[in-house]
Amino acid sequence: MPLGFESDLCELNIKPANQNQTLGNWSCATGLTALGDMNFTARNYQDLIDHPVEIAYFTKLEFNVRGISHKMAITGRHNANIKCLAKDLVIIYTHHIDFFNGIVPFDKYLFLTLVRTNAYGGLEYKNSSSLICSRKEMPVLGEHNITPEYTRFLALCSHEYFHAWWIKTIKPDSFHQLDLNTENYTQQLWIFEGFYLIL
Ligand SMILES: [Zn+2]
Missing domain, CATH: 1.10.390.10 (Neutral Protease Domain 2)
Incomplete structure (x- = not known):
């Protein structure tokens, strides 16, 4: 985690490791806000890591x-x-x-x-x-x-x-303010992962 920069705006720029190469038919899929085909932004670090990014032929x-x-x-x-x-x-x-x-x-x-x-x-x-x-x-x-x-x-x-x-x-209450330096536990998955109501 970028200590001291947790609240800063994040920008993600995806480029081939070799600047002479292109991504060909591959494209980028993510729920992040796009600034361009391969440029994205997130409100802060926690927002950034809540968006998976995949680069492939889709x-x-x-x-x-x-x-x-x-x-x-x-x-x-x-x-x-x-x-x-x-x-x-x-x-x-x-x-x-x-x-x-x-x-x-x-x-x-x-x-x-x-x-x-x-x-x-x-x-x-x-x-x-x-x-x-x-x-x-x-x-x-x-x-x-x-x-x-x-x-x-x-x-x-x-x-x-x-x-x-x-x-x-x-x-769960413990998920509202996550401590990204450690695991965040809850005992409430029994209700969040699915339950039946028998009326
Ligand atoms: Zn689930």
Whole structure:
């Protein structure tokens, strides 16, 4: 951590190590505020580290939910039906935004999705999520069957997105003023990672 500079405005400039090289077809995907293709800014250090940055050759999909721009940048070998994926994600995210009465803690949202042979997991950030899934969990081009594997991926997308409210905005007291010099613990993940209400 940059001690003494925690509150300073941050600027991120991404350049090839060799100035004579270019990034070719690669581009940069991040939820940071862009100043240019490879220039970004963050309010302070904590804001900077709450935005993952990926540089790669992406399959990109973009859709609007309740007027808000949502993007997914996919890396890894896949044959995904991204139109089908976007259509299903709009249904899920419309539900989440409406669940919180249209109060949305971000002005844009990005998913960074890495497709592997056999993997599954995700991590939430302020206005983005990092997802890892298996190839068989992506909807297949030319088909629109909701398979159990595809449902599992949609559940991951739903879970990490919900965290934009339920842990990034509504959060344990100890998460409001993080001490970045050490781990910050909570015993409340039982409620923030999912629970059932039996009425
Ligand atoms: Zn979670």
